[in-house]
Amino acid sequence: MADDDVAWYQRLLDAQPDLVDFPWCWTAVQPLTKPVSVAEVARRLGGDPANIEERAGWDFEEPDGTLHLQQVGPAVVMCQTAGWEGVRDEALRWLSDGTSVHSSWWSDANGRSFLCYAAFGLVLTRLEYLDDDQASGEQPTALDEDRTPLRDDPGYPAQLAFVERRTGIRLDPAFLDQPHATVVIRTPIPDDPRPPGTHGSADPDLAAMFLLADESTQRSALRWALDLLADEQDLRSEPAVRSVLDALAQHWPTGEDLSRQMNALRARLNNEVNASPGMSPERWRHFNRMRAAEAFAATVTGSRGRSYPPDTLWYAQQAFQQRWPTIRAELWRRARHQRG
Structure with missing residues (x-):
């Protein structure tokens, strides 16, 4: 049940309060027509695969552009503290070449969040929250059926439950502490021309x-x-x-x-x-x-x-x-x- 999934993530966040207190991004990349690996995800986002190192845990004051990556079967999961590569349109287009990408980002400091879905180099749907009635993207309604049971829940546990519902990949609490691939983006994908602000x-x-x-x-x-x-x-x-x-x-x-x-x-x-x-x-x-x-x-x-x-x-x-x-x-x- 979706409610059980939300409760599971609520317990996870209760045990890891820093994940709510700091901006945080969780992304799942799944292969469609091309295989995906930790090195490939790092390369697509402007990191050097040669600089990937194994690191346990993370530092919420780590350098900008630090990616935490892990291979989960044929997929790759990625998280960032104080970063949001997983919900940038520019990054999503590159990241979703031959893959499907679902990502959740939030910042408790200003009460903002994003949920994104991209595939085949296109940002299909972008939501600011699960109950967003002004979704954007190439197919703004693509997530509607799956988000219906969670639309009335504005919390971050519901967002994580939604990503799992779409991908079948659960954020494992062990991943937060066990050694995993880490790399710092040195040449990030440049922003599209856009107005300042939101x-x-x-x-x-x-x-x-x-x-x-x-x-x-x-x-x-x-x-x-x-x-x-x-x-x-x-x-x-x-x-x-x-x-x-x-x-x-x-x-x-x-x-x-x-x-x-x-x-x-x-x-x-x-x-x-x-x-x-x-x-x-x-x-x-x-x-x-x-x-x-x-x-x-x-x-x-x-x-x-x-x-x-x-x-x-x-x-x-x-x-x-x-x-x-x-x-x-x-x-x-x-x-x-x-x-x-």
Whole structure:
């Protein structure tokens, strides 16, 4: 049963809390028309097979691009700490040449995750979570039947159970400690041209229309959407939220103090999510509220320089949920209206 699989992975993660506290990627590569080996996976991702070494365990502060690999029958499994080669489109295309690839990545720090399926050099389906209603890829619906029993479970154990359901390969807890092949990518596959941030890749049309608008139009459109979120998610009483809304009337919100206030608000709301019962309506309410706060935080210019407005749109989309198509249409209209 799927529920039994989820419970199995929940026990595994409970015993390995670092796997949740740090970004982590788990990938299964299965041969279709070409054999696959540890050396071949390393080569395809820009590593040198000659530099593969046997290593037990791993270090969550290891060099970027460190791959942990193991041959499992005809397949190869791969995991990365603080890396995500297994869910990069560029890497998936090379990795899936003559193979089938399923991969799960998550980052608990910002509540994000990805599930990917690729075959024959094509990224067929990309999900941001099991209940994602805006899947992307060459065949966005390819995973729908298999994910249906798990759609209402947003947790990481369900993602791992889903990968096992698709591949028949279970993440063996012994793999976490036993010696296995390890290699550091020295010449990673370069990124495709893409916009910075997240929303531009998810909705390039709206991001392009938004960035063509002048600054005043951008701020006005964001203020309209954030004003709705402040009421919908009961955030208007938060001083940092009021500061963002007040500032957007004239300029971009800025300042280290405001950044710290927003970070503190995000942390508090994230704690409320974690403290609520899993899969409960209460948990989803807290989750949407946290996403709304992140939309406000994304508008604030801190030590890293100017904000990138489409990032605000990505978090707002998560918070608005079913209302997003209507909100998106109005944002597009406001940005387009500037040019008549």
